[in-house]
Amino acid sequence: MPTVVIYDRLSRLFAEEAPDHRINACKAYAEQRGWQVIHIATDTNVSGATKLEDRPGMREVLSWLPRADYVLAAKLDRYARSVLEFQRLLKAADSTHATVVTADGVVSPENASIIINVLAAFAEYERDMITARIQASKDHFRSRGNHLGGLAPYGYAVDGPVNNKRWTIDETAASIIRECAEQLTQHGASLAGLTRNLNERGILPPADHARQRDGRKVRGQVWHTTTLRDVLYTPAVRGWLVQAVPGEKRGALTNQPVLDAEGRPLSAGPALLDAETWSAVRGILDEKAKGRGVRRSGKALLLHVAPCSECDGPMYRQRREARGKDYTTYVCRKGVGKHGIHRPNVIVAAPVEAMVTAEFLKRFGRLKLMRWTEPDGSAVLQLSEVTTQIERLAGNLVHLEPGGAAARIAVTQLNALERRQAELRTEAEQAEGRWVDAGRTVKTEWEQRDEEGRRGLLIDLGARVVISPPAPGAPKRFDPSRVSIDFEGPAWMRDADPATAELAAIARDELNEVP
Template sequence: MSQPTCVIYDRLSRLFAEEAPDHRIAACKAYAEQRGWKVVHVATDTNVSGASKLEDRPGMREVLSWLPRVDFVVAAKLDRYARSVLEFQRLLDAAKSTKTTIITADGVVSPENASIIINVLAAFAEYERDMIKSRITDSKKHFRSRGNHLGGLAPYGYAVSGPINNKRWVIDESAASVLRDCADKLINHGGSLTGLARELNERGVLPPADHARQRDGRKLRNQRWHSTTLRDVLYTPALRGWQVQAVPGEKRGALTNQPVLDAEGKPVSGGPEILSAETWSAVRAIIDGKSKGRGSERTGKALLLHVALCSECNGPMYRQRRAVNGKDYSTYVCRNGVGKRGIHKPNVIIARHLEELVTADYLKRFGSFALMRWAEPDGSAVLQLSEVTGQIERLAGNLAQLDPNGTAARVVIGQLTSLEKRQAELAAEADHAEGRWVSTDNTIATEWEQRDEEGRRGLLADLGARLVIRPATPGAPKRFDPERATLTYSGPSWWQDLNPAEAALVDIAREEELSDQFAV
């Protein structure tokens, strides 16, 4: 009769990564020797959870490959195999198909009692794992409700301070000042995420991850700011000092996270606010308004792009950049009048002179005006309303499963009453919140001097600038003719007391009117 064979398996969990597996393997070898079994292979998994799938463990994959060729698999204890009944049952099924027996060296599971005791003990392993998971979940819920930091990096603009089990966010002033400056430039000075990210890189300002590494004395990775990085750190509700969490069913991210709410539906504070409600709301409105999907039209850097229009087709005039011997010979050109496929006669005009004409006229008319900006109402009421409504729906679903006369049902009904009251308050707040025009404390001329071409183009758009260019008269001298340009303004939106959405409708109507005129 041939000697029985066995494979030894050991798993080391992440929780006890400092513990060496040698003594457990030695115990398995001693057990096999006592039984007269030949050890043909030793397989180990290090830093692997007992709840992970069998096929996700390198060592366990080795065990599975040996099953058809051995009589037994030996581990020091049952929990070394798995802490999930489902995964352990899969291992048993695989072993049963090859007539292999699963054994533990501590004697709890032996060849004599394996078929009876294994499933019972596996259930206890699953129960232990569920208890650990429950304790961790309850602990996180408790600390989150107190506004404590739960681990990992704090949001950009904050650092973590305080004793263990009572850590909170404190403002990291060097990072917070970057956020405040970027918010101000976005709201009041026509800045863009791309331009601000470029400026931060040029100034040598470290992006969030490297900033945290420098603060903690760790090695930098030489990362850079990107427009999406800046968007995320300005968009998150954490800037209001609120704890945040992922929306159920959504991937965790700055654009989808929502504030953590207490039992009354109010945001849980994790630290002091960096941006006020009005400023944060205005930043989010600007970011939402400027977001574009794939394939959508994107603006360039020319001052008069989408301001200068061709009189022949009402299409945009594009700036063609050209320099000769250091001199600027750039032009604005309508593409519909270029080449053999052009649908009308050429329409080209010198860019430098045209931009100087528009700049002088614009500043003469509006330079002394106070620049206004549209302040959106605090959007936090809408965010909180959405989360409170979700909580009500979840509790209502749970209530249907409870005994209507039981203690649990009374507790849930009390929570629902509080949440419904808060829901009504938030709905009223969201319905009655109104935007308004507020002064930036700067004149239009001052802003014009401070902005780049992209920002100046925004100022032109704010006042409804429209520049219609006519083709040159055949045989006319090849020099700049200001009579070819007709510049009009629909006027500042705040004159008409329009909010941005209404102003956009006015712009559309004006474009349609111009289109009808050109068609004639």
């Protein structure tokens, strides 16, 4: 009795498309022909263009070919929608003297050698047509700013009917994004510190947050610095649809906004961060993306602030505790051990840090803190937003009663927007980096920052703390004379023209003299 292996494939598994009826049709065909079914193999959620070896069910078919006279599927397109893959199947079957047929009678043992290649070509053509239709549908929904499937970016949820899905703000996640953005831009926080804080607070990372929100079981994942970086860096936080750049691997660092016919980003939902904040966040993250060989910031307050007087190398903090007491020190590694190039240079950390802090706050505590803003396109982004608001408001104005209260309010808003539009246009045309008032004093900022953030302030204000080795035979206790503290002054003063810098220095000295 001839033997047969039955095969069925589904691109997507839906209840109404279950393979049972096709397999039953194959069984009936085999019974009619007097063939013995020796195996049934199925593939679900597998494309017809997938390679044969990448399909679990097809691998079963190939393993049974030496024991089968026929391979049977309900229709030709169940085997493959690629002429190349179908030819490979035919060659595999021919090598074992098996014949590929279909239960619908189109390909039978009598005509298989003639018709099968022609029909396979039509199956591939149909696949190309389906692909073109799906792509056209995606292009249509993308042009409307609709969500195209999958999880929404962190900070958003998906809402709306099937053909008009949009992003809505997920306030729980959005508040995390805004909090982290503020800590980065306003308080000198680091990605590592923010990531550690999120994990300590039990904040779920993006994938687990989406699972919990949708009522699914979480997997116990944690935040990583790269996860937080991607969440903050992606253009999706502006409410824009994003797509991969051709030739680039898809990812938050390389994705670009989808643009409309006029070159403006397509919006799929409200923005989580305004243009200026997002631009500042990206600038900070780009600055922190240092490669190998570039000096990296550690966690010590005086790292890269306190050099050794002997070699001008950095003093590193070594944390040591014993019996509840802190014996942490700063040490120059080039003065330690048998390979040291100069005499040992070690100093107790706590008093030197306290000494630098006191001197720093005495000199600069009352100064207004300034923040550097880079011309990275934020003005252009805001200009686009304001122009869109003007167009919408102008369109609504024609439908309002002339001289009415609503019309007067709309005109007032239009005037304000047009003034802002003019300011942004000027700013965009003459964009350059500048220092802006952060709205608080250096002392207030110092008190709000952690150790890493405070080190950033010391660097910004030009701190240099030179540590000298102890004199031979000196007692083993903290000696303030070993510490030389100097400040170049705030970066915003150093960058100013000489006349402005001199006036600022005079004002600073006068301020320091106030009791």
